[in-house]
Amino acid sequence: MAPFGRRQQAPRLAPELDDTALGRVLRGIASSRGPGPQELAIAQVEQLLRDSRDDWDRRCHRVTVLAGTAPALARAWRARRPHDPDALILHAWSELPTDPWASAATFRSAADARPGDPTPWVGMLAALRLLARPSAELTPVWRQIGARAAWHREAHLQILGYLSPEEQGSQAALRDFLDDVVAAMPHGVPAACVPLAAAVRQYQRELDSGGTQALGAGRYWSQPHVARLLDQALDRWPRPGHPRHAATVADLGLLAYALSRAVRTKDAAAVFAVTGGLVTAWPWGHDGDPVERYAYWSRR
Numbered sequence: 001m002a003p004f005g006r007r008q009q010a011p012r013l014a015p016e017l018d019d020t021a022l023g024r025v026l027r028g029i030a031s032s033r034g035p036g037p038q039e040l041a042i043a044q045v046e047q048l049l050r051d052s053r054d055d056w057d058r059r060c061h062r063v064t065v066l067a068g069t070a071p072a073l074a075r076a077w078r079a080r081r082p083h084d085p086d087a088l089i090l091h092a093w094s095e096l097p098t099d100p101w102a103s104a105a106t107f108r109s110a111a112d113a114r115p116g117d118p119t120p121w122v123g124m125l126a127a128l129r130l131l132a133r134p135s136a137e138l139t140p141v142w143r144q145i146g147a148r149a150a151w152h153r154e155a156h157l158q159i160l161g162y163l164s165p166e167e168q169g170s171q172a173a174l175r176d177f178l179d180d181v182v183a184a185m186p187h188g189v190p191a192a193c194v195p196l197a198a199a200v201r202q203y204q205r206e207l208d209s210g211g212t213q214a215l216g217a218g219r220y221w222s223q224p225h226v227a228r229l230l231d232q233a234l235d236r237w238p239r240p241g242h243p244r245h246a247a248t249v250a251d252l253g254l255l256a257y258a259l260s261r262a263v264r265t266k267d268a269a270a271v272f273a274v275t276g277g278l279v280t281a282w283p284w285g286h287d288g289d290p291v292e293r294y295a296y297w298s299r300r
Helices: 020-031 035-051 056-069 071-080 085-095 100-113 119-130 135-148 153-162 171-184 190-209 211-215 217-222 224-236 248-261 265-272 281-287 290-298
Strands: none
Touching: 020 035, 020 056, 035 056, 035 071, 035 085, 056 071, 056 085, 056 119, 056 153, 071 085, 085 100, 085 119, 100 119, 119 135, 119 153, 135 153, 153 171, 153 190, 171 190, 190 211, 190 217, 190 224, 190 248, 190 281, 211 217, 217 224, 217 248, 224 248, 224 265, 248 265, 248 281, 248 290, 265 290, 281 290
16 A cells, blocks of 8 residues: 555556555456466466455455456456355456346355355445346345445445436435435545545536536535535545545545535645545546546646
């Protein structure tokens, strides 16, 4: 993990964020060709996931990044080790965009193989969301996650998407969910980004709506409850003592985005300084190339 206060680097998309061990494995996968190198790459992935131990957010981060960048390796690993929980999870996540039904079944097998791991349950949640299944089917999966990792970042973001008006929810359902989250959330947990993520999504929703609502979107950040949300995140997140989880840099980028759109230039600059130039596709890609948009706002 890179420390706070690092020198700012040129903006770049890096799916591993600042997980240097994951970055090394990704580079190894990219250079592997043929059966021998592939076997080595599989061994490296296996060790990487094993090293995550019970850091569930980091484990999930590594699985999702590997699944998105190395689906062929995920298939090969499962073919070699059809009952290995990690091989099952990685293959299921790699199939998620194309065959969520099959993924859900594989996630169930992975959950049976390693009962204490919330990761396959988070994958099942993602599969049910993609399938637009009724909330009654998501509720027991959500409870299984809560019993293993109550403040799992990815799980909360999946529910946030599911409850959005664009998917299976509504503004009222979102408010109820966020009220419950904020009321119970301890300080410094991996899901701390959820209220701010919801605010950014609402801002982008208003921008996309067109008409007078889009014209007035700039005033969104001056609303007292939204401004207070920014103040709280700014006070807690960019600090050396703040608890760090796998996607901390992504959360800092989200905060930098929000502060930039709120025209809090000085505050945004302080947050940009601790992101190391690492860019995520969302939220930066909402209105253009994410690296270009990040570079533009970080220079203001």
